[in-house]
Amino acid sequence: MAVLTIRDALNQALREELIRDENVFIMGEEVAEYDGAYKVTRGLWKEFGDKRVVDTPITELGFAAVGVGAAMAGLRPVIEFMTWNFSVLAADQIINHAAAMHYMSGGQFKVPIVFRGPNGSAYQVSSQHSHALEAMYANFPGLKVVMPSTAADAKGLLKSAIRDDNPVLFMEQERMYGLKSDVPEDEDFLIPLGVADVKREGTDCTIVARSMTVPLAIQAAEKAQEEFGVSVEVIDPRTIKPLDIDTIVNSVKKTNRLVVAEESHAFASVGAEISHTVMEHAFDYLDAPVKRISTAETPIPYAKNLEAAALPDVAKILAAVKEVCYL
Amino acid sequence: MAEKFLMPKLSPTMEEGQIARWVKNEGDSFEANESLAEVDTDKATMEMTALGGGTLLKILKGEGETAALGEPIAIIGKAGEDISGLLSEIGSNGEAAAAASTGGAATAAKAAPEPKAETRAVASVPLAKPRSATPSPQSDSGRMIVSPIAARMAADNGIDLRSLAGSGPNGRIIKRDIEEALESKTQRPETKVQKPFTPSTIVGASPYRDENASKMRQIIASRLVESIGPIPTFYLTVEIEMDNTLATRKQINANLDDDAKISVNDIIVKAAAMSLMKHEWVNASYQDKTVRFYEQADIGVAVAIDEGLITPVVRGANLKGIAEISAEIKDLAGKAKAKKLQPEEYTGATFSISNLGMMGIKEFTAIINPPEGAIIAVGGANPTPVVRDGEIVVRSIMNVTMSCDHRVIDGATGAKFLQTFKQMLESPAMMLL
Numbered sequence: 001m002a003v004l005t006i007r008d009a010l011n012q013a014l015r016e017e018l019i020r021d022e023n024v025f026i027m028g029e030e031v032a033e034y035d036g037a038y039k040v041t042r043g044l045w046k047e048f049g050d051k052r053v054v055d056t057p058i059t060e061l062g063f064a065a066v067g068v069g070a071a072m073a074g075l076r077p078v079i080e081f082m083t084w085n086f087s088v089l090a091a092d093q094i095i096n097h098a099a100a101m102h103y104m105s106g107g108q109f110k111v112p113i114v115f116r117g118p119n120g121s122a123y124q125v126s127s128q129h130s131h132a133l134e135a136m137y138a139n140f141p142g143l144k145v146v147m148p149s150t151a152a153d154a155k156g157l158l159k160s161a162i163r164d165d166n167p168v169l170f171m172e173q174e175r176m177y178g179l180k181s182d183v184p185e186d187e188d189f190l191i192p193l194g195v196a197d198v199k200r201e202g203t204d205c206t207i208v209a210r211s212m213t214v215p216l217a218i219q220a221a222e223k224a225q226e227e228f229g230v231s232v233e234v235i236d237p238r239t240i241k242p243l244d245i246d247t248i249v250n251s252v253k254k255t256n257r258l259v260v261a262e263e264s265h266a267f268a269s270v271g272a273e274i275s276h277t278v279m280e281h282a283f284d285y286l287d288a289p290v291k292r293i294s295t296a297e298t299p300i301p302y303a304k305n306l307e308a309a310a311l312p313d314v315a316k317i318l319a320a321v322k323e324v325c326y327l
Numbered sequence: 328m329a330e331k332f333l334m335p336k337l338s339p340t341m342e343e344g345q346i347a348r349w350v351k352n353e354g355d356s357f358e359a360n361e362s363l364a365e366v367d368t369d370k371a372t373m374e375m376t377a378l379g380g381g382t383l384l385k386i387l388k389g390e391g392e393t394a395a396l397g398e399p400i401a402i403i404g405k406a407g408e409d410i411s412g413l414l415s416e417i418g419s420n421g422e423a424a425a426a427a428s429t430g431g432a433a434t435a436a437k438a439a440p441e442p443k444a445e446t447r448a449v450a451s452v453p454l455a456k457p458r459s460a461t462p463s464p465q466s467d468s469g470r471m472i473v474s475p476i477a478a479r480m481a482a483d484n485g486i487d488l489r490s491l492a493g494s495g496p497n498g499r500i501i502k503r504d505i506e507e508a509l510e511s512k513t514q515r516p517e518t519k520v521q522k523p524f525t526p527s528t529i530v531g532a533s534p535y536r537d538e539n540a541s542k543m544r545q546i547i548a549s550r551l552v553e554s555i556g557p558i559p560t561f562y563l564t565v566e567i568e569m570d571n572t573l574a575t576r577k578q579i580n581a582n583l584d585d586d587a588k589i590s591v592n593d594i595i596v597k598a599a600a601m602s603l604m605k606h607e608w609v610n611a612s613y614q615d616k617t618v619r620f621y622e623q624a625d626i627g628v629a630v631a632i633d634e635g636l637i638t639p640v641v642r643g644a645n646l647k648g649i650a651e652i653s654a655e656i657k658d659l660a661g662k663a664k665a666k667k668l669q670p671e672e673y674t675g676a677t678f679s680i681s682n683l684g685m686m687g688i689k690e691f692t693a694i695i696n697p698p699e700g701a702i703i704a705v706g707g708a709n710p711t712p713v714v715r716d717g718e719i720v721v722r723s724i725m726n727v728t729m730s731c732d733h734r735v736i737d738g739a740t741g742a743k744f745l746q747t748f749k750q751m752l753e754s755p756a757m758m759l760l
């Protein structure tokens with residue numbers, strides 16, 4: 001075990017996979033000589049050279065398309081979007097090509113590609129650079145969507161994503177790159193896609209959180225225990241699609257109350273999906289309507305106070321826990 | 328197209344209905360199955376629901392007003408439709424209808440046309456199960472709000488949700504309320520939550536077989552009807568010594584909670600039901616040229632209510648224990664007083680009992696509720712000096728008079744039934760057989 005930041009855990013996963021499989025290569029803006037905009041690819045260009053770590057022009061649609069073609073030809077590209085905000089320029093390649101190719105070719109082509117980068121808000125980067133896009137992409141059959149919240153999960157899930165034969169959208173969070181936790185050093189440390197993790201056990205209320213809201217939910221859970229004696233379970237699905245609904249439903253059957261905390265807008269969000277599915281599978285176990293904490297229905301403001309007001313925080317999640325527990 | 332909304336038949340014996348309350352106002356739109364109004368029928372307050380959607384354009388019969396079956400009570404259609412033609416048509420018919428209704432209920436019912444195809448059909452829904460399309464917390468609909476897990480826990484633990492006050496928003500009963508109820512239940516076992524009455528396995532009306540009436544029976548029937556009226560009734564009175572029954576009741580009740588204690592009448596119902604099983608001609612009904620023999624004793628028990636009298640039915644009383652009969656009668660009488668009895672709960676008895684003993688009546692005769700064959704009128708059990716073994720002793724004597732429909736029951740048949748009945752009550756252990 002080593003204590004690593006999420007940034008370094010991702011770097012370790014990439015390095016190990018570059019060593020393990022010569023078909024793996026990295027491509028994106030500033031990933032090589034500059035070591036990556038957020039230094040996730042630090043040192044990799046120096047170690048593996050121009051053929052394995054490739055700088056591109058600012059041409060998201062173009063390099064995403066090159067990646068899809070390379071994957072169809074048998075390579076395993078890891079495409080970095082400097083942030084997921086820019087992926088919308090490449091949405092045609094992701095949605096119409098990467099996602100559909102295996103189906104439309106009658107199984108002749110696999111597209112073993114990973115698109116990765118930070119998703120969601122950062123520090124005052126305003127409306128065009130703060131999108132949380134997981135619900136949009138998770139809506140398309142053929143795409144897997146992964147969102148780690150710890151360094152260990154980041155490493156184990158990224159390695160599984162690279163080894164997966166399907167297009168995987170790997171969404172990190174800029175605010176979380178510096179978070180540290182124990183990470184196994186085993187080169188074959190893999191976390192399977194589609195398996196949720198119970199980050200904190202509890203008996204009275206379940207919070208389903210992902211990415212940035214996981215540490216917020218854990219703080220809210222600790223406060224709920226201290227202030228009201230309410231025992232909160234925090235579940236991190238880790239993979240948004242496929243979603244491990246069983247772990248969530250089993251938890252709700254135990255606690256009877258559910259809060260979903262997410263850093264995306266509420267409308268047609270992953271939280272809406274979870275809420276519906278829990279209603280479908282655990283209706284008779286609910287003691288209160290499912291409560292969601294999502295980002296406010298507004299383009300993300302630049303002003304620091306307004307940005308904070310729009311995003312989920314510990315106080316909002318705690319208030320939701322109180323509400324579903326009728327406190 | 329706008330159309331008349333006619334007073335529907337909401338109970339099997341209803342001939343007219345009184346508007347208790349309009350749930351919708353003029354101009355309100357409604358969906359299929361939504362309640363339009365509550366209507367007092369002869370037996371209960373029923374919810375009148377729409378089968379199709381539309382708008383309530385005009386109310387013709389206001390709250391408190393009465394309409395015969397098939398009489399227009401409202402106009403429904405699409406919002407903004409011209410209804411002047413319909414209104415003038417109803418205006419001219421209305422007088423005729425009013426004139427007809429003065430001729431008595433029977434005439435009014437005849438004059439009232441059957442609901443025509445053009446009229447949107449309505450379904451009657453008993454108010455005990457209110458269904459409102461958009462339950463709103465503000466509306467005092469009496470709808471109980473319960474979280475799913477609370478409902479489940481209540482069902483699992485036999486907790487009557489009606490006995491709980493919800494602590495959630497809008498009075499929602501939540502898990503915490505059930506947990507508290509369970510806690511108080513375990514702490515104070517003597518204050519047990521009253522379990523809702525669960526009907527026994529026999530829920531339907533008695534099965535029966537029809538046998539052709541013999542020629543003799545037919546002649547007896549027609550001759551007697553000619554002589555005395557459609558139901559030729561005769562009366563048989565028997566004196567029953569009730570001391571053993573009273574003692575038995577005392578023993579039973581000593582071991583029962585207050586709310587579960589049985590009454591003398593409960594035992595009488597059981598005794599009558601058991602006796603009927605031994606005398607099939609008394610548990611029978613004269614139909615036109617056939618005699619209908621019932622296979623179980625569905626006992627009608629007359630209950631006085633403010634507006635008159637109703638006879639809820641204990642189905643299959645011959646198969647039920649006295650405790651179950653007692654609980655069922657309590658439940659039915661409560662519903663009767665609240666006017667919540669459903670038609671199937673007060674129709675189709677095979678035999679009836681009217682008991683005025685508790686009101687100080689010594690002896691009386693009751694009138695047969697057709698098509699039943701008989702009814703017994705039960706007086707009070709009073710201490711009376713009687714001769715036993717040559718000595719004068721005091722016994723509790725109860726007089727029972729049976730009114731018999733002579734078309735099925737002859738004097739000897741009725742007398743034999745009463746002998747058995749008397750035997751059951753004088754030796755209550757017989758009922759164990």
